[in-house]
Amino acid sequence: MNKGNYAIAYWDNGNEEHFKIFCVENHQTLLRIARRIVNDQQIAEEIVQDVYLEVWNKRSYFQPDKGKFSSWVNQITRNRAIDRIKKEQRHFNETVVEDRHLVDREHYIQEDFSNKEMIFGALQALKAEQQEVLKLIYIDGYSQAEVAAKKKIPLGTVKSRVRLGMKKLKEAIDLSQLELV
Numbered sequence: 274m275n276k277g278n279y280a281i282a283y284w285d286n287g288n289e290e291h292f293k294i295f296c297v298e299n300h301q302t303l304l305r306i307a308r309r310i311v312n313d314q315q316i317a318e319e320i321v322q323d324v325y326l327e328v329w330n331k332r333s334y335f336q337p338d339k340g341k342f343s344s345w346v347n348q349i350t351r352n353r354a355i356d357r358i359k360k361e362q363r364h365f366n367e368t369v370v371e372d373r374h375l376v377d378r379e380h381y382i383q384e385d386f387s388n389k390e391m392i393f394g395a396l397q398a399l400k401a402e403q404q405e406v407l408k409l410i411y412i413d414g415y416s417q418a419e420v421a422a423k424k425k426i427p428l429g430t431v432k433s434r435v436r437l438g439m440k441k442l443k444e445a446i447d448l449s450q451l452e453l454v
Contacts, residue, residue, distance in 0.1 A: 296325055299343070303350045310354035320353045327353070395445035403438035406431055 307317035335345055409415045421428040
């Protein structure tokens with residue numbers, strides 16, 4: 274039984290001193306793993322603290338015959354860091370959606386774009402599929418991946434429609450005539 278696996282046998286008896294030694298010996302390694310994923314020192318510190326708590330509470334789940342103890346703890350650290358990134362991305366996306374609903378679209382369109390007839394005319398000249406995709410992305414604020422899921426079409430098709438639609442819009446609209454805001 275290696276040193277790490279041997280130490281956890283003491284933990285099963287609730288020996289916190291061995292756990293404290295483990296924490297001190299492995300702190301820099303776990304911190305480096307978390308920091309590499311989240312790219313923030315303070316968040317990495319929080320993750321490592323969460324990992325220590327999880328390791329202590331789930332120490333009975335460790336199975337020495339499945340691998341090394343250090344690998345188990347390192348994997349928990351990676352998972353917590355990735356979970357934190359995903360959580361922050363979800364929070365950011367929810368905030369963007371909430372902020373988008375704060376904008377009065379009619380006021381925005383009428384007040385800020387004196388060129389809307391020119392843009393609308395150019396948009397109407399596009400194929401229906403291109404119009405729909407561009408409206409979903411640039412007016413409704415969906416990502417290309419969200420449009421693909423919503424319309425049940427491949428992401429590559431969405432990207433092609435955006436690229437071709439934007440190319441045709443640029444050709445149809447004389448940018449020198451636009452009053453840029």
